[in-house]
Amino acid sequence: MRSEAIVGVLEKQYVTKLLEKGKRSDGRNLLDCRPIQIIPNVIKKAEGSAMVKWGDTVILAGVKAQLGTPFPDTPNDGVITVNAEISPISSPTNESGPPGPRAVELARVVDRGIRESKIIPMKDPKLCVIPGKKVWILFIDVYILDDGGNLFDAAALGAMAALANTRLKRVVIDEDLEEVTLLDEKEPLPRKGSVASLTFAKIKDTIVYDPNLLEDRGKDARFSLAITDKGIVCSMQKGESGVFTEEEFVTLLDQSSSLVTPLLEKIEESSQFPEMNEMYHFDF
């Protein structure tokens, strides 16, 4: 909306002037992260779920699984898709309707981080039930409930935490009839490590980690990268119309390993939640 765009000018002026002095609007250092809280297993009807409060950003991620046919080009692989909904609940500027370019980019960046890191072994017999015929399709849906900036990292963390808590129904295969029966008993989703995303925003000549809402709106350029617990960079995305130099990317990559460790620890912490947690409760 117009007001947002133009008040953005004033906001940007304010953020830029502060950054020139090396300060941020919420008093953090340039590479500090806001407090993060992960509440796992909050939705009863979902196979796995997590709520993430990243500063004042609140997101809810849920995993639904259903048996379906695999894609013809990858008949032996399970399927994973990420869908993001920037709900109109989250901010006065987010309008309802089909997902816009912003939501699609968010979903695809989160999707790529999880897919390319190969932390979910798609060929595992638990996921690929009957090769070429029946595989598990995992739908990860991320709902943005309160937009306080840095949706990329919050959404990636939520999706990862939801996967870490996902339990699929045990499947019994009838080899002759090629039929499957679902049991009520559940078992955890196979997982080989975890992945987390880091987002930097460049405002004029200053680069900050974990942009808050003011910085997110005033940013010239954005850079997100996903790193696994083995230190492998599995996806990167530069966004917005601003530019970065080679040196800047190099410094950011050097800084990334120390920034990603606390996030990965948070994921592991939340997945060690008692497996049969039936509380399904969260609060704001």
Add this chain to the structure above:
Amino acid sequence: MSKRLVENSTQNRVVPGDKIAVIEEFLPDETCFEQDGSILSTTTGEVITDLKKHKITVKPIKNLFILKRGDVGVGRVVYVKKQIASVDIHMINDTKVPLPMNSILHVSEASRRFVKNMYEVTRPGDWLKFRIVRKMKPIYISLIGEGLGVVIAQCNHCGHDLEFYRRNALKCPNCSLIQNRITANSFGKLVTSFTRTSQNETR
């Protein structure tokens, strides 16, 4: 949020639809309504009664955004004609307005001194600090007053940010052009804190 809110007793706190009096006792104002001889609250808040004037009102816990005469605001000029300029209001009293409101600045309200036409006052794209002189639509604003006028402006020719040259004149550092504006004495220093941007912040 004032401390007075807390010091009041919890007894007279009401929610919408609560009966607060009967019509024989008090005159309801816009925070209450009458139904079947009773006065009911329309909002969440505390009941305040004036026994002398027989008035009853509910002091709301959350004030809706209401424009008042004399409020100081910040806005951006959309277009300029000989007699008037159209200005989008973006902030009132350091609070962001919920959605853009459009207002009109007439040349007679631009300055105490004589100005020939609006082009000497402002140009499209300028940021103005103004006060409200008419709160109903169409909203009228004025630049007459302490600290009011153009606060940010761009060059008519090259679009570069203008710098202060002297009172009511600005200079472009890029093309050295000197241009007329009615400047505020805080020209170029429009930095406000944006800690809260909600429209309903208690003012």
Add this chain to the structure above:
Amino acid sequence: MTQDKISLLLDDGRRLDGRELHEIRPITMKSSVLDRADGSCYLTWGNNKIICAVYGPRELHPKHLAKPDRAIVRVEYRLATFSVNERKSPAPRRREYELSKLIKESLDSVLFLEKFPNGTIDVYITVLDADGGTRCAALTAASIALADAGIPMKGFITGCAVGKVADKMVVDLSDVEDKDGQGDMPVAMNYNTGEITLLQCDGEFTTDEVKEGLSLAIRAIGEVYKMQKEAVLAKYTQIEESIDDLGEEEE
């Protein structure tokens, strides 16, 4: 079929989740949960989890929808994709459109819309976890969010469903009772004035059962209404706490 119906009640006359016939599920409500919304509410009703945000009164876009004498209310009721047994497609379905419309019409009756000409009041409801009776819970949450946003209204809309399970009228159906029971009748009303703003029914009821159901629903709505009031007034406690915090910081 008959066996199914009987199996919805336990031998001791209680319901599958251990409730009495006329007992509602545990409810929690919290207002002002979102930073950016003008008014918001998070409500849990049994296993239902509903979040509601209100924006407005604000200028309406597109402008041709605006009414010069009054504000319009726009309601969007949505189910989260993971809130139901089979994953729901993210696009809204017919059911969601219908419920949005019913909720809007229900809220219309209590709002003073003529105070905000040309404006809009947007109510967004997302059901995060669904377990029967979401439309009543959504209306209850929407009223709290509207009151939280400071929008003038005549009173709260409170909802509660009644239904018929194993030939008995029961209050507040769960998902299983809704699907396998004989009938479901959501009711919503302005409890203060007794005006019923929403009444739907599907299933088999005799006229006497409908009458009984209505009186049961009104009694249950009275209970929920008390909680609604507490939830809205709880904001004073929040403010008091935040002032206390400020005071400590200053010291």
